[in-house]
Amino acid sequence: MPAKKQPIPSVWTRPRPQKQQPALSxxxxxxxxxxxxxxxxxxxxxxxxxxxxxxxxxxxxxxxxANKDELLELVVDEIYGEVAVPEAEDPARWRASISACAHSLRTTGLRHPWLTALLGHAGLVYLGPNMMRVSDRVLAILRSAGFPPGEADQAISSVIAYVIGMTGSEAAFLSLLARTGYTEQEWIEQLWPAAEQAAQEHDRLREEFAVQRGQDPVRAREENFVYGLDRILDGLQLRLDQLSGSR
Amino acid sequence: MPAKKQPIPSVWTRPRPQKQQPALSxxxxxxxxxxxxxxxxxxxxxxxxxxxxxxxxxxxxxxxxANKDELLELVVDEIYGEVAVPEAEDPARWRASISACAHSLRTTGLRHPWLTALLGHAGLVYLGPNMMRVSDRVLAILRSAGFPPGEADQAISSVIAYVIGMTGSEAAFLSLLARTGYTEQEWIEQLWPAAEQAAQEHDRLREEFAVQRGQDPVRAREENFVYGLDRILDGLQLRLDQLSGSR
DNA sequence: CTCTCGGTGCGCACACTGTACGCATCGTGG
DNA sequence: CCACGATGCGTACAGTGTGCGCACCGAGAG
Missing domain, CATH: 1.10.10.60 (Homeodomain-like)
Structure with missing residues (x-):
């Protein structure tokens, strides 16, 4: 077997200098x-x-x-570039602005369901330029709404923590579906008996399950998200009233 | 080299039947x-x-x-077993109960900083017995507080999403520290110039950074957590007032 | 007592991973 | 024209999850 796989060194087989395209970046x-x-x-x-x-x-x-990990950090910041934050800083409309931003963060997270897995995988220093851009913009909205310097940051991390937590749970579900090939409806229908059985001895849980049954799952997830977001925004509004009242 | 590594078949070298301990379970x-x-x-x-x-x-x-993934599911539910949920269901003290539960969930997550990475890694069907126990108990508290069946579930996932999101971010930081061997203080001190530089052109961010400087980071994280939690609980209380008012 | 049989542990193997190292090749500035 | 830094790549290594089939055990049947 003298025929080896190594290319015969000849002008014709030698790779032509076609490498003029940007190669890698x-x-x-x-x-x-x-x-x-x-x-x-x-x-x-x-x-x-x-x-x-x-x-x-x-x-x-x-x-x-440098690393696969570094690559992943870059990927995460790239995705943050997709998040839209409203420019307008009309103090009266801070709630609408933050809400829009939260929704944008959510849909971005659901469009790339693997994102939250990366966020959990630590090592992400939160210093990427896009992440900073988003933070700064949101901060601007909250500051103009009336939150003082030290507190605006707490407010923003509260909202973001909520959105990430909620979206992460949804995204985990979505990527499970993607892996198994089921639709949302099919999965729920098939899991039903197991869930019913697991919820034995937990009357309240079963009752809660029953309420959810038959709802459109996509809409239900969205409404669930909006519910919690509204509660947080209510809480922030309340705090804002306290602040302006005590001033 | 006739001496192989395989054990000589003899009564003396043959493994004694010491396998009476539970072996594996x-x-x-x-x-x-x-x-x-x-x-x-x-x-x-x-x-x-x-x-x-x-x-x-x-x-x-x-x-x-069956799988490494299945093992991880079991691990996650095992950890949920560490979460404490108050039994007492005095409707007037629902806020204290939920707060205690949220704190317990947080400290559990911080005690096992790898948890949130697992939560992100999808495939976790949320049907483990311990998880169900926690959900049912919390549900009991919220229901007794006055949330109707369909809504109590939304309330609970809001709170849990917030806690998971916030704790996840903290835990990612903590396990980063664990890997690199720095203390919390050292890390912040060392990262400072990079953060300052990254926050160039973002005046509001720099200002926010400045406020945080010199605080005890452990206490700051805790206060940050409490802040958001209080906002959510305020929001839920408000909603509760609306419900009882319209009844 | 013997014989079978289901459950358990394990050695081996396979395909695949992240990445260190050193060589070949390139476009470019002196 | 030559040297040099930057870039791409072949090879190699240690380590991963897990399928397969054999070896063995204790228990129940005849």
Whole structure:
């Protein structure tokens, strides 16, 4: 078997200098990673896979990115770039602005259900430029609404914590569906007996389950989200009234 | 090299039937997994490692657990078993009860900082017995407080989403510290210049950073948590007033 | 007492992961 | 024209989750 796989060194087989296309760049890598994550989920993202997707070898990526973890940090900030925060800072409409921002954060999180898994996977220092942009804008809204410097930050992390928590739970469910191939309706229907049985001895839980049954799950999730958001915004409004009252 | 590593078949070298100890059990595996996770974090948990910790081979674990994922589901529910929910259902004290429960959930999450990473890693169907127990108890409190059947569930997921979101962010930070070996104070001090630079062009952010500087970080995190929790509870109280008013 | 049988542990193997290292090749500035 | 830094890549290593089939045990049946 003298025929080896190594290319015969000849002018004709030698790779032509067609490498004039941009080759590889950090931005391109991150963007392709997002595409791959969206298409096939978090466990499909390996350096080799991402490499072949870019027409490159796995180890080439390391010229532009220190780690897989660093790559993931970049990916997270890239996604934060999709979050829309209203510019207008009319103090009277702070509630609408924050609400819009929260909704944007949620839909972004649901559009990329793998995001929350990355957020949990620690090591993310929250210093990416897009993340900073969002924080600064939201801060502007809250400050103009009347929250003092030290408190605006607490208010913002409360809202964000809520949105991330809620969206994370939804996203986990959605990516479970994506992996198993069920629709939301099918999954609930199939899980029903197990849930009923698990809720034995828990009358209140069963009752709560029964209320949810037959609702459109997408709408139910949305209403659930809005409910909690409204409670938080109510609470913040109350605090705002206290602040302006004591001044 | 005729000397192989395989044991000489003799009565003396043959393993004595000392296997009378319980050998392996699902509960033991889960408990040891938690111990390992607490001690060395999430990336130290491999089936082989867990096996040797139990004096067993990696593949033996699969007799008691279908998957690594299933093992993690069990681990999550095990941890939910540590969450304390007050029994007393005095309707007037619902706020204190929910608050206590939220604090318990938080300290549990901070005691096991790897938890939130698991929660994000989807595939967790929320049907574990301990999880159900907690939900049912909390539901009891909210129902007795005056929330109607369909709404109590929304209220509970709002609170839980907030706690998970906030705790998750804290836990990510804590496990980052654990991995790098810094104290909370040291980390902040060292990251300061980078944060200052990243917050350039974001005056409001810099101002907010400045306020936080010099605070005790542990206390600051706790106060931050309480702040948001109070806002949510205020919002729920408000809603409760609306409900009883319109009745 | 023997014989079978279901449950359990384990060695091996496979496909795959992140990434360190060193070589080959390129476009560019002196 | 030459040297050099930047870039891509082949190879290799240690480690991962897990399927497979064998070895063994204690218990129940004849």
């Amino acid at each position: 950090r931005a391109q890598i991150v963007s392709e990673a997002v595409k791959l994550l969206d298409a096939e989920g978090i466990e499909a993202l390996s350096m080799r896979r991402l490499g072949t997707q870019l027409g490159a070898a796995a180890t080439s990526l390391y010229r532009h990115v | 699902r509960a033991q595996i889960v408990s040891e997994a938690v111990k390992l996770l607490d001690a060395e974090g999430i990336e130290a948990l491999s089936m082989r490692r867990l096996g040797t910790q139990l004096g067993a081979a990696a593949t033996s674990l699969y007799r008691h657990v």
